[in-house]
Amino acid sequence: MKNVNLLLKLLLLVIVVILPLVIKAPYQLHIIILIFIWAIIGTSWNLLGGYAGQVSFGHAAFFGVGAYAAGLLQFHLGISPWWGMLLGPIAAVVVSLPIGVIAFRLRGPYFALAMLALGEIFRLLFINLPFTNGAKGILIMPAITTKMFYYYVGLAALLLTVGVTYYIIHSKIGYYLVSIREDQDAATSLGIPTTLYKNYALLPSAFFTGLAGALYMNYVAFIDPNIVFNLTNVSVMVIMVVMLGGVATTWGPTVGAAIYIVLGEVFRTTLGSANVLVFGVLVCLIILFLPNGIVGEIDMLRGVLARKKEGAAGGVKV
Amino acid sequence: MELFGQTVICGILLGGMYALIAIGMTLIMGVMKIINLAHGALVMVGMYVTYVCFTNYGIDPYIGMFIAMPVLFLIGCLIQKYMINRLVEVESILPENQVLLTVGIMLVLTEAMRLMFKSDYRSVTTGYSTDTVYLGGMSISVAMVIGFFIAMGFTLLLHLFLTKTDIGKSIRATAQDRDAAVYMGVNSSRITMLTFGIGAALAAAGGSLLLPLFYLWPDIGHLFTAKSFIITILGGMGSTMGAAVGGLILGIAESLGATYISMGYKDLVGLVIFLLVLLFLPGGFRSLARRL
Numbered sequence: 001m002k003n004v005n006l007l008l009k010l011l012l013l014v015i016v017v018i019l020p021l022v023i024k025a026p027y028q029l030h031i032i033i034l035i036f037i038w039a040i041i042g043t044s045w046n047l048l049g050g051y052a053g054q055v056s057f058g059h060a061a062f063f064g065v066g067a068y069a070a071g072l073l074q075f076h077l078g079i080s081p082w083w084g085m086l087l088g089p090i091a092a093v094v095v096s097l098p099i100g101v102i103a104f105r106l107r108g109p110y111f112a113l114a115m116l117a118l119g120e121i122f123r124l125l126f127i128n129l130p131f132t133n134g135a136k137g138i139l140i141m142p143a144i145t146t147k148m149f150y151y152y153v154g155l156a157a158l159l160l161t162v163g164v165t166y167y168i169i170h171s172k173i174g175y176y177l178v179s180i181r182e183d184q185d186a187a188t189s190l191g192i193p194t195t196l197y198k199n200y201a202l203l204p205s206a207f208f209t210g211l212a213g214a215l216y217m218n219y220v221a222f223i224d225p226n227i228v229f230n231l232t233n234v235s236v237m238v239i240m241v242v243m244l245g246g247v248a249t250t251w252g253p254t255v256g257a258a259i260y261i262v263l264g265e266v267f268r269t270t271l272g273s274a275n276v277l278v279f280g281v282l283v284c285l286i287i288l289f290l291p292n293g294i295v296g297e298i299d300m301l302r303g304v305l306a307r308k309k310e311g312a313a314g315g316v317k318v
Numbered sequence: 319m320e321l322f323g324q325t326v327i328c329g330i331l332l333g334g335m336y337a338l339i340a341i342g343m344t345l346i347m348g349v350m351k352i353i354n355l356a357h358g359a360l361v362m363v364g365m366y367v368t369y370v371c372f373t374n375y376g377i378d379p380y381i382g383m384f385i386a387m388p389v390l391f392l393i394g395c396l397i398q399k400y401m402i403n404r405l406v407e408v409e410s411i412l413p414e415n416q417v418l419l420t421v422g423i424m425l426v427l428t429e430a431m432r433l434m435f436k437s438d439y440r441s442v443t444t445g446y447s448t449d450t451v452y453l454g455g456m457s458i459s460v461a462m463v464i465g466f467f468i469a470m471g472f473t474l475l476l477h478l479f480l481t482k483t484d485i486g487k488s489i490r491a492t493a494q495d496r497d498a499a500v501y502m503g504v505n506s507s508r509i510t511m512l513t514f515g516i517g518a519a520l521a522a523a524g525g526s527l528l529l530p531l532f533y534l535w536p537d538i539g540h541l542f543t544a545k546s547f548i549i550t551i552l553g554g555m556g557s558t559m560g561a562a563v564g565g566l567i568l569g570i571a572e573s574l575g576a577t578y579i580s581m582g583y584k585d586l587v588g589l590v591i592f593l594l595v596l597l598f599l600p601g602g603f604r605s606l607a608r609r610l
Contacts, residue, residue: 128582280425287419
């Protein structure tokens with residue numbers, strides 16, 4: 001059984017790698033690249049929000065800082081924005097340090113609100129600060145225009161993100177994080193330094209969200225504060241993506257991102273201006289009927305089946 | 319000095335109307351223990367109801383609000399009963415599911431309005447909307463003054479409702495301790511539904527009062543959501559009077575920020591105050607009043 005699983009995964013990887021050699025249509029590749037970007041943001045959010053249970057309504061701050069780090073590099077210094085792929089994540093981490101200091105003093109809904117406020121503060125700052133070119137945004141002329149290149153960069157970034165997240169979750173830190181999510185007081189009483197471990201989740205989360213931001217800047221080539229720091233379309237939408245796919249699952253955010261982008265495109269082309277409305281209705285339905293997301297509920301169904309067969313209860317789901 | 323006076327008065331008047339919206343949110347938060355991120359969208363829907371009354375039937379916004387309030391009361395009750403309430407029994411990894419559902423509701427409401435009215439900016443022009451009264455050298459908009467006094471009237475009425483009537487007392491009891499309230503014979507699910515309805519109706523009232531002052535478009539809801547949760551935290555979650563005071567503080571802080579710092583940083587002032595209160599005064603100003 002395990003071998004079959006591994007084989008399937010390898011097969012899937014091979015298909016993903018050779019896909020752009022088969023599909024040459026730019027539109028389809030464009031959609032897949034967007035899926036990669038959203039999957040990266042979703043996976044990073046999932047590390048903090050899904051596993052550690054710290055629901056952040058402000059991930060747009062990291063996304064925006066990553067994007068702006070790349071954009072401003074080109075805008076002010078004329079350095080290739082590809083260096084932003086390195087600088088963007090680092091800038092996001094630097095920003096996340098004080099954010100962690102502030103927001104981790106709070107718990108539950110108060111944490112969520114503080115992150116929401118911090119995200120909005122960043123949006124307003126980047127509109128008003130003198131060096132960001134304000135609401136006009138930043139436009140760059142990308143040096144590379146073939147979609148296939150971005151496809152592989154996006155794929156590599158996604159695999160790196162999922163790999164690192166997977167490693168963290170299956171190390172000791174991961175178990176600490178889940179224990180913090182399940183009961184913070186109990187975790188503290190067992191001697192887990194909760195604030196420190198929340199930061200261990202926040203820093204990689206910010207890092208990879210910044211990476212997605214820098215990739216977005218390079219790929220889309222235009223950003224302004226109301227796009228990259230947007231509360232509804234980034235901060236909240238990433239939560240939706242993770243909820244759709246499955247909270248606290250390895251591939252849930254990727255599945256969620258694929259559904260979000262593909263459905264978005266399908267609705268946009270078939271329903272015209274009603275597309276976001278239908279998407280909103282769908283989101284409500286999914287939260288009502290699949291509260292743990294698609295991948296999350298598949299795990300549950302499998303667990304039910306396995307229990308029936310073996311007559312034994314499953315372990316704690318990580 | 320006149321500039322300062324005008325700024326403060328303008329802030330107080332606006333703050334009073336914000337407070338009415340925030341009281342709706344604080345009621346919901348107190349009873350249901352969730353952050354209702356659809357609150358601003360409810361305000362926006364209320365504004366559109368009043369707007370339609372005005373443009374199609376020529377009903378003045380201050381009378382139209384008495385049509386918008388029952389409509390939003392009904393919408394609020396339905397949303398609570400058939401959507402949010404369903405999630406109470408559902409088991410999920412993150413308890414924030416209900417909050418996310420309110421986000422979904424916000425999306426649906428906003429987009430439904432966009433479909434019906436397009437994204438155009440709309441405004442209501444009444445005979446008095448450009449009138450001003452002069453107080454010394456300070457000019458004050460008439461629409462703001464009327465709106466402020468109606469808002470304060472509603473706040474007072476609500477306070478009496480919560481402290482004097484049976485239903486009001488049941489709402490407060492449910493907010494304090496749901497289980498204990500149930501033992502005392504309070505039908506808590508009915509009370510929760512009513513509370514959401516009342517909260518939505520208050521949102522509609524606040525929105526209608528602000529209609530002569532603001533441009534109306536489907537995305538304006540986000541603005542009110544942000545303002546009302548800032549006020550709610552400022553005043554202390556679940557406290558009506560706290561929300562009223564918080565509204566005034568936010569109004570004054572914003573208008574001072576707009577006058578003395580810059581228009582662009584106006585919203586930043588509110589958010590920074592919000593963060594500071596969240597960090598150093600987590601019970602809001604209510605806890606400060608208690609300490610004194």
